[in-house]
Amino acid sequence: MNAVKISGVSFSRAGQHILQDISMEAGEGEFLAIIGPNGAGKTTLLRLAAGLEQPDSGCVQMLGRAVSSYTRREFAAQVALVPQEVPLEMPFKVAETVLLGRSPHLGLWEMEGEKDRQLALQAMQNMGVEHLAGRRLDQLSGGERQRVFIARAICQQPRVLLLDEPTASLDPAHQVGIMDLLEGLCREQGVSVIMVSHELNLAAMYADRMLLLSRGRTAGTGAPHEVLTRELLEKSYGCRIMVDENPLGKVPRMMPVPEKYGK
Ligand SMILES: Nc1ncnc2c1ncn2[C@@H]1O[C@H](COP(=O)(O)OP(=O)(O)OP(=O)(O)O)[C@@H](O)[C@H]1O
Numbered sequence: 001m002n003a004v005k006i007s008g009v010s011f012s013r014a015g016q017h018i019l020q021d022i023s024m025e026a027g028e029g030e031f032l033a034i035i036g037p038n039g040a041g042k043t044t045l046l047r048l049a050a051g052l053e054q055p056d057s058g059c060v061q062m063l064g065r066a067v068s069s070y071t072r073r074e075f076a077a078q079v080a081l082v083p084q085e086v087p088l089e090m091p092f093k094v095a096e097t098v099l100l101g102r103s104p105h106l107g108l109w110e111m112e113g114e115k116d117r118q119l120a121l122q123a124m125q126n127m128g129v130e131h132l133a134g135r136r137l138d139q140l141s142g143g144e145r146q147r148v149f150i151a152r153a154i155c156q157q158p159r160v161l162l163l164d165e166p167t168a169s170l171d172p173a174h175q176v177g178i179m180d181l182l183e184g185l186c187r188e189q190g191v192s193v194i195m196v197s198h199e200l201n202l203a204a205m206y207a208d209r210m211l212l213l214s215r216g217r218t219a220g221t222g223a224p225h226e227v228l229t230r231e232l233l234e235k236s237y238g239c240r241i242m243v244d245e246n247p248l249g250k251v252p253r254m255m256p257v258p259e260k261y262g263k
Pocket residue numbers: 013014018036037038039040041042043044045
């Protein structure tokens with residue numbers, strides 16, 4: 001059984017086709033990266049997977065069940081989403097925010113227990129934000145806030161983790177740290193990770209498979225070396241792109257070529 005199965009999904013807004021006939025699957029413990037130019041539909045696809053939007057046609061299944069058949073609470077016990085823009089207006093402190101990840105696992109009137117607090121502490125330590133535990137969210141830098149929301153998702157102990165550009169505001173050390181952690185969740189705990197990213201070289205070093213979206217359609221799908229080809233990337237992104245092999249291993253590495261370097 002696939003942990004995530006999206007079959008022939010189409011989605012429109014205000015009469016405009018945003019996604020057309022998209023299919024995507026992720027097995028248990030698989031790491032999938034969704035890539036593509038701005039406006040290609042990546043966030044929309046992730047929101048459909050998270051049950052925040054309903055497709056016009058096609059089907060979105062999580063863990064063998066239609067997303068629409070879950071209650072919000074049941075769904076949150078299995079699937080966590082780290083959105084691209086994390087809410088700033090929440091009046092919470094860091095530790096409270098991370099602990100909120102436990103809510104779907106608690107009974108209706110049940111308070112968090114010692115185990116929940118331990119999980120929250122561990123998630124904060126993993127994300128390097130435990131020293132900020134008492135700080136309010138609106139008093140953090142963008143990268144710190146992003147790490148807090150990833151910690152909350154980890155604390156939720158989901159079987160499927162959806163992340164929208166999780167490394168976008170992060171410095172190189174934190175980018176690699178978070179990707180290592182996500183890989184560990186896949187390999188050691190069987191969590192399925194689906195990540196939207198513009199960090200193509202970073203994604204290539206971790207993802208088992210990639211889905212390249214372009215103008216709402218599938219432009220490529222497969223292992224990183226099958227998707228990150230010069231031909232597919234240049235066609236999708238509309239600029240010159242050089243692709244070679246990453247010196248660290250047998251994965252592709254891409255570089256956009258500035259115009260001043262000639263045709
Ligand atoms: N609320 C909305 N109403 C109408 N169109 C929308 C709405 N939200 C998004 N869109 C359009 O849907 C398309 C896909 O948007 P989406 O945010 O999914 O793209 P994306 O691939 O995640 O882009 P980016 O890389 O810039 O984050 C875009 O053309 C966008 O303008």
